[in-house]
Amino acid sequence: MKSINDLGDLQGKRVLIRCDFNVPLDGETITDDGRIRAALPTLKQLTEAGAKVVVMAHLGRPKGEVNPKYSLAPAAKRLGELIDAKVTLAGDVVGPAATEAVAGLADGEILLLENVRYEPAEESKVDAEREALAAKYAAFGDVFVSDGFGVVHRKQASVYDVAKLLPNAAGHLVAKEVDVLKKLTETPERPYVVVLGGAKVADKLSVIDNLLKVADTLIIGGGMGYTFLKANGLEIGTSLVDDTKIDVVKEYMEQATAAGKQLLIPTDAVVSPAFPSGDGPFEKTVVAADAIPADQMGLDVGPATAAAYAEAILGAKTVFWNGPMGVFEVADFADGTKAVAQALADTGAFTVVGGGDSAAAVRTLGFADDAFGHISTGGGASLEYLEGKTLPGLDVLEGN
Ligand code: 3PG
Ligand code: MG
Numbered sequence: 001m002k003s004i005n006d007l008g009d010l011q012g013k014r015v016l017i018r019c020d021f022n023v024p025l026d027g028e029t030i031t032d033d034g035r036i037r038a039a040l041p042t043l044k045q046l047t048e049a050g051a052k053v054v055v056m057a058h059l060g061r062p063k064g065e066v067n068p069k070y071s072l073a074p075a076a077k078r079l080g081e082l083i084d085a086k087v088t089l090a091g092d093v094v095g096p097a098a099t100e101a102v103a104g105l106a107d108g109e110i111l112l113l114e115n116v117r118y119e120p121a122e123e124s125k126v127d128a129e130r131e132a133l134a135a136k137y138a139a140f141g142d143v144f145v146s147d148g149f150g151v152v153h154r155k156q157a158s159v160y161d162v163a164k165l166l167p168n169a170a171g172h173l174v175a176k177e178v179d180v181l182k183k184l185t186e187t188p189e190r191p192y193v194v195v196l197g198g199a200k201v202a203d204k205l206s207v208i209d210n211l212l213k214v215a216d217t218l219i220i221g222g223g224m225g226y227t228f229l230k231a232n233g234l235e236i237g238t239s240l241v242d243d244t245k246i247d248v249v250k251e252y253m254e255q256a257t258a259a260g261k262q263l264l265i266p267t268d269a270v271v272s273p274a275f276p277s278g279d280g281p282f283e284k285t286v287v288a289a290d291a292i293p294a295d296q297m298g299l300d301v302g303p304a305t306a307a308a309y310a311e312a313i314l315g316a317k318t319v320f321w322n323g324p325m326g327v328f329e330v331a332d333f334a335d336g337t338k339a340v341a342q343a344l345a346d347t348g349a350f351t352v353v354g355g356g357d358s359a360a361a362v363r364t365l366g367f368a369d370d371a372f373g374h375i376s377t378g379g380g381a382s383l384e385y386l387e388g389k390t391l392p393g394l395d396v397l398e399g400n
Pocket of ligand 1: 020022060061150151154378379380
């Protein structure tokens with residue numbers, strides 16, 4: 001990939017850039033601006049070089065319709081606060097308002113186009129439709145910079161097709177993310193421990209398959225952990241389970257043993273009669289993994305499990321973590337996730353937190369970004385990279 005430093009003198013040039021400003025919102029309030037902050041190094045360099053910067057980004061999934069609920073207005077406002085440059089939001093994506101705003105941009109200014117997913121062609125499966133929209137984007141720039149790492153796994157007009165139409169380069173965020181993930185797949189310092197949590201086993205199965213080949217220890221927690229317990233023949237009460245995946249999970253466990261890998265699953269759990277809703281405190285009991293009552297559900301890993309996981313993390317040289325260990329949003333069930341985050345902060349290993357939800361989790365739990373080696377801005381993108389898949393938004397860049 002080329003870097004923005006290879007694009008030559010950008011003074012007065014129009015730089016079209018894809019960013020990922022898909023931030024969590026509470027109404028119009030951004031609850032975690034990590035993705036906007038992560039875009040600053042590239043945006044600052046471009047404005048300081050005197051470029052006219054046109055930013056493409058999406059928010060949520062408006063499915064091809066203009067919907068104020070998904071406006072990028074909060075992102076434009078936040079970016080304006082974080083960067084020492086004039087930031088304006090266009091009234092549309094590629095319509096008359098955007099066209100006029102691009103024409104009026106001064107050197108060193110930033111124009112954010114409205115949510116690219118207001119355009120039905122942005123996510124079209126028909127190549128010609130995406131290409132026609134990409135041509136309109138390309139008319140707004142002299143060069144294209146790809147810096148929305150969180151969307152590089154999407155074959156979409158503003159991520160993929162537009163890159164074919166202009167001289168292009170990867171921004172600093174994309175370059176840094178790829179650098180880290182490449183290291184994890186090719187030359188991780190050992191022992192390499194991978195911690196996977198979250199609710200959906202199905203989503204993580206293909207990454208487990210690939211990670212079993214490179215990691216030394218695989219740690220499983222969160223809602224998906226109960227499918228592993230059930231695959232081991234244990235009763236899991238009313239805990240979350242994906243019964244369609246029991247056989248595959250069994251296979252993975254056998255594969256791991258045969259390959260001499262360590263696969264750690266919970267040995268105890270924090271259980272409760274129901275999923276927490278409303279205000280706590282909630283009824284909870286710690287039980288051994290083989291003693292989960294029939295009428296209770298596991299909502300967090302227990303203290304013995306958390307201690308064992310922390311020990312493995314403390315002894316590692318490389319750690320990748322994706323997905324919480326329990327219902328961390330509720331204080332009563334956050335201890336397992338906190339213990340894992342604390343171990344990541346304390347270990348001497350190179351640590352990577354992958355995924356929008358995990359990144360938001362560590363910040364919500366009060367950890368500083370610099371407690372970790374790298375916090376990836378990409379959830380799906382970083383997992384697909386670790387799965388060994390080809391990511392369209394990277395593959396399309398010059399020099400790749
Ligand atoms: C994300 O939040 O994971 C990225 O911004 C991609 O969004 P998407 O999953 O809606 O394509
Ligand atoms: Mg997402």
